[in-house]
Amino acid sequence: VLSRHQRDATRLMQILREIQEELDWLSPQTLTAIAEGLKLPRAKVEGVAGFYHFFHSEPKGRYRVLWSDNITDRMLGNADLMARMCKKLWLRPGEVSEDQLVSVDTTSCTGMCDQGPAMLVNYRPLTRMTPERVDKVVDLIRHKVPLDEWPAEYFVVEDNIRRKDALLGNDLAPGDALRAMRGPAEMLEAIKASGLRGRGGAGFSTGQKWEFCRNAVGTGAHGAHYVVCNADEGEPGTFKDRVLLSAHADLVFEGMTVAAYVIGAKKGLVYLRGEYRYLLDKLNAVLEKRRADKLLGKSILGQTGFDFDIEVHLGAGAYICGEETALLESLEGHRGVPRKRPPFPVTSGYLGQPTAVNNVETLASAALIAAKGAAWYKSIGTAKSSGTKVLSISGDCARPGIYEYPYGVTVSQVLADCGAIDTQACQIAGASGLCIAPGEFGRRIAFEDIPTGGSFMIFDNTRDMFEVARNFVHFFVDESCGFCTPCRVGTTLLKNVMDKIHDGHGGEYDIGDAQRVIKTLKTASHCGLGQTAGNCVADTLQKFRPSYELRLTVREFEPAFDLDKALSKMREVTGRDDPGAHFHIAHRKSKSG
Numbered sequence: 001v002l003s004r005h006q007r008d009a010t011r012l013m014q015i016l017r018e019i020q021e022e023l024d025w026l027s028p029q030t031l032t033a034i035a036e037g038l039k040l041p042r043a044k045v046e047g048v049a050g051f052y053h054f055f056h057s058e059p060k061g062r063y064r065v066l067w068s069d070n071i072t073d074r075m076l077g078n079a080d081l082m083a084r085m086c087k088k089l090w091l092r093p094g095e096v097s098e099d100q101l102v103s104v105d106t107t108s109c110t111g112m113c114d115q116g117p118a119m120l121v122n123y124r125p126l127t128r129m130t131p132e133r134v135d136k137v138v139d140l141i142r143h144k145v146p147l148d149e150w151p152a153e154y155f156v157v158e159d160n161i162r163r164k165d166a167l168l169g170n171d172l173a174p175g176d177a178l179r180a181m182r183g184p185a186e187m188l189e190a191i192k193a194s195g196l197r198g199r200g201g202a203g204f205s206t207g208q209k210w211e212f213c214r215n216a217v218g219t220g221a222h223g224a225h226y227v228v229c230n231a232d233e234g235e236p237g238t239f240k241d242r243v244l245l246s247a248h249a250d251l252v253f254e255g256m257t258v259a260a261y262v263i264g265a266k267k268g269l270v271y272l273r274g275e276y277r278y279l280l281d282k283l284n285a286v287l288e289k290r291r292a293d294k295l296l297g298k299s300i301l302g303q304t305g306f307d308f309d310i311e312v313h314l315g316a317g318a319y320i321c322g323e324e325t326a327l328l329e330s331l332e333g334h335r336g337v338p339r340k341r342p343p344f345p346v347t348s349g350y351l352g353q354p355t356a357v358n359n360v361e362t363l364a365s366a367a368l369i370a371a372k373g374a375a376w377y378k379s380i381g382t383a384k385s386s387g388t389k390v391l392s393i394s395g396d397c398a399r400p401g402i403y404e405y406p407y408g409v410t411v412s413q414v415l416a417d418c419g420a421i422d423t424q425a426c427q428i429a430g431a432s433g434l435c436i437a438p439g440e441f442g443r444r445i446a447f448e449d450i451p452t453g454g455s456f457m458i459f460d461n462t463r464d465m466f467e468v469a470r471n472f473v474h475f476f477v478d479e480s481c482g483f484c485t486p487c488r489v490g491t492t493l494l495k496n497v498m499d500k501i502h503d504g505h506g507g508e509y510d511i512g513d514a515q516r517v518i519k520t521l522k523t524a525s526h527c528g529l530g531q532t533a534g535n536c537v538a539d540t541l542q543k544f545r546p547s548y549e550l551r552l553t554v555r556e557f558e559p560a561f562d563l564d565k566a567l568s569k570m571r572e573v574t575g576r577d578d579p580g581a582h583f584h585i586a587h588r589k590s591k592s593g
């Protein structure tokens, strides 16, 4: 494996993944051998392996089952299904069976929210799980049937495209966008004139980003520039990039090639989230075909000097790598910790070189603009949000799936189209996004009103919005990279408060506590994950306060756990059971006067 990657330390992630795929796990000896082979400190290799959820340095069983645990999976009954599976396998969640055959655990959202409950077995997705399907999977595991021999229908991932517009309904053939380009400067002007903005959620002007990158001077022999496609969509409830890559990979790669043409890049990298490992072979086949058709490689379309190629890198289960600088760190073979900005990636990105990092949908849209023109594109959408937006719709509706709309569509229109009734709330833009109540359903999906990367989760009036927020808070604890204290500690404190309220020990004091933590998260965290981690609690507290209030059973402060009970072990050890060896709030109060 090391030789295949030319012993290049920047390829550490791919090396770890490929070795783990062969050996099932990364033993201490394996990590040492990798460190020696790459001439890296062992601590560095261990640090990277320990950072990502999908690498494991202890055996996890021949079959590693991970249940997707997004709120939409919960709503579809994943907890009962996982309990059923564990019972049949005589396992507890998180455990490995004694014979090392199987482990069962949960993972964050797997991007299959439109066809859940979903799970991964050895990182391959299984969708639409039912009790019957769980029983069959248990049988297959017990009989040690290789995954390739499991029924193919278990692994079907549908595209579920329900509404097409300019992008998903495009009639382009591979190469059309490239043949329409007249020169890098003209192409840049077209992207600027189109008003295209980043589809990952932040909405930065794509034309400006490419212009900064094009004007930045690289270092080294070739002054390299890079194009990076961010396909690490990990935001709970988002799965539109999965569908774009599955159904329109050519258009995405073509958009990367357009970007390379404008900024002068020779190399492009797709950072594909680990949960979409199943798409890797298919994407590589599309790339191979494009090389054969002279749409990638040397002298693209016979144009001397227009050289560009693309490689797909796989992530390994870390939501934070959707943040562009964390993604670059990961691409370089490091832990996915966000960098300080400035410098921005456009001047100092991959390997310190000018890099345009764009979302999958942004790049596909850029190809569309190259082929059809800026004016046509600008005529779609609203004044400040040109073009269309692809939404991933899941939750309480009759027709979950992918819906593409011109920007400016109202939330109520979306709800009507997907067959949502009695809707209590929509969570738009994922766990870190915005939770809106029915009074706001006239609002529009657009940068000037509700911007979104594409996640659109629906909750009808049978749902408990406190539990929705609690699920999201747990997600952020799992996904905080741990680099900065406000987020590392703050997300855990917020989780503790939510769990305390859930367990019936909460009062008004705890609501205030949550609000203080949210403020610290927002103002003191290093990156967007921490800054937005409290949004779900802030929104639900404001708009769905009764779901909290019915749990606020305590008038005065009460600890989250029974301290007196926790001391019982020590009483046993010391042989004491006198009043002084007990802790009661009343006792503490009388002591303090």
Ligand code: SF4
Binding pocket: 320, 337, 338, 479, 480, 481, 482, 483, 484, 485, 487, 488, 525, 526, 527, 528, 529, 530, 531
């Ligand atoms: Fe990491 Fe959270 Fe700090 Fe971002 S805010 S750097 S995710 S610890």
